[in-house]
Amino acid sequence: MIEFFDYENLRIIWWILLGILLIGFAIMDGFDLGTAILLPFIAKTDIERRILLNSVGPVWDGNQVWFILGGGAIFAAWPLVYAVSFSGFYFAMFLILIALILRPVGFDYRSKVNNKNWRNFWDYSLFISGLVPSLVFGVAIGNIFHGVKFDFNEMMMIKNEIRFFELFTPLSLICGLLSITLLTTQGACFLAIKTDKIIYQRIKKVLKFLPILNIIFYAIGGLILAKISGYIISSPIIGSGESNPLAKKVIIENGAWLKNYQNYKWMIIAPILGFAGQFLTIIFSFYKQDLKAFIANSLSIFGIISSVGLSVFPFILPSSLNPNASLTVWDASSSYQTLVVMLIATIIFLPIVLAYTSFVFAVLRGKVTEKNIEQDSNFLY
Secondary structure (H helix, E strand, O other), rough: OOOOHHHHHHHHHHHHHHHHHHHHHHHHHHHHHHHHHHHHOOOOOOHHHHHHHHHHHHHHHHHHHHHHHHHHHHHHHHHHHHHHHHHHHHHHHHHHHHHHHHHHHHHHHOOOOOOOHHHHHHHHHHHHHHHHHHHHHHHHHHHHHEEEEEEEEOOOEEEOOOOOOHHHOOOHHHHHHHEEEEEEEEHHHHHHOOOOOOHHHHHHHHOHHHHHHHHHHHHHHHHHHHHEEEEEEEEOOOOOOOOOOOHHHHHEEHOOOOOOHHHHHHHHHHHHHHHHHHHHHHHHHHHOOOOHHHHHHHHHHHHHHHHHHHHHOOOEEEEEEOOOHEEEHHHOOOHHHHHHHHHHHHHHHHHHHHHHHHHHHHHHHOOOOHHHHHOOOOOOO
């Protein structure tokens, strides 16, 4: 037990847990964001839009738990990553914050006034609340591969030279587009489970091309990744050492981000899942096996996000300003005691979150129909 929970293993465990939380957010909150993106295009009438809103209405706020858990895990387990990200990407984070504020306000205010212009305004506000976070999260992931402009001085104070418009590169834009289409696909798969009649038919039309776009964007991203420079630690790695990003040496080399797949063949499972999940989504959707299509797209999300983490490992946030200051699994974590306490809390509370989430979805299973909206019009969104 003591050997298993040494500092080096704890860091790996928390790297894996951080990935699980990000994947959980993309899968669970992803279909909320995807539904918001689809709202103005799939639903043509007021009651159709209310059907879409009430498909996710009972669960969207619970799904936010994954976002909170992810942010909390970064703050507590990887404080340097949190500090660099939230200070350097300040404007991008501010955009996400505004968009996420629009969502609860849009849900609560939309149906308070029976006025077409009023409801249209909040419908497009909800659309923005889905589109902006999806785009920004994807662009942020794309920038991890390029490296971010930050450094530390001798007092370990952060120096940021990140410029907002410099974040948009060909790779980051492809990642942003993939994020939008992938989460929109997740929303479409969920709505196929929850809706019927004309909305269901429109959803099926969307699911004919969205997975294809996902495959194309993911493939283009992989081709670009093979051409750009990556980071390699050239000094000895001490996995149980203190967290000091400046204590290592890093070199930049073309194609370095794909070397992990050469050294560890099993890692190819991640991109295979990314592609295979999309093909299965197409097949299951065609045969109207909607729950299986949702699961298949969720597996694809798991594979795609995992492939990002595995490609850059052991890096978490590379620095293009000073490669030696790049943040890695070995030198950006909290103390041993902090990681142990957080792990115990996670072992206790994460199963509770999963159990409660499963219970809520079991209770709220079934389709949302026009009849449901008409019967409970005063109590629903």
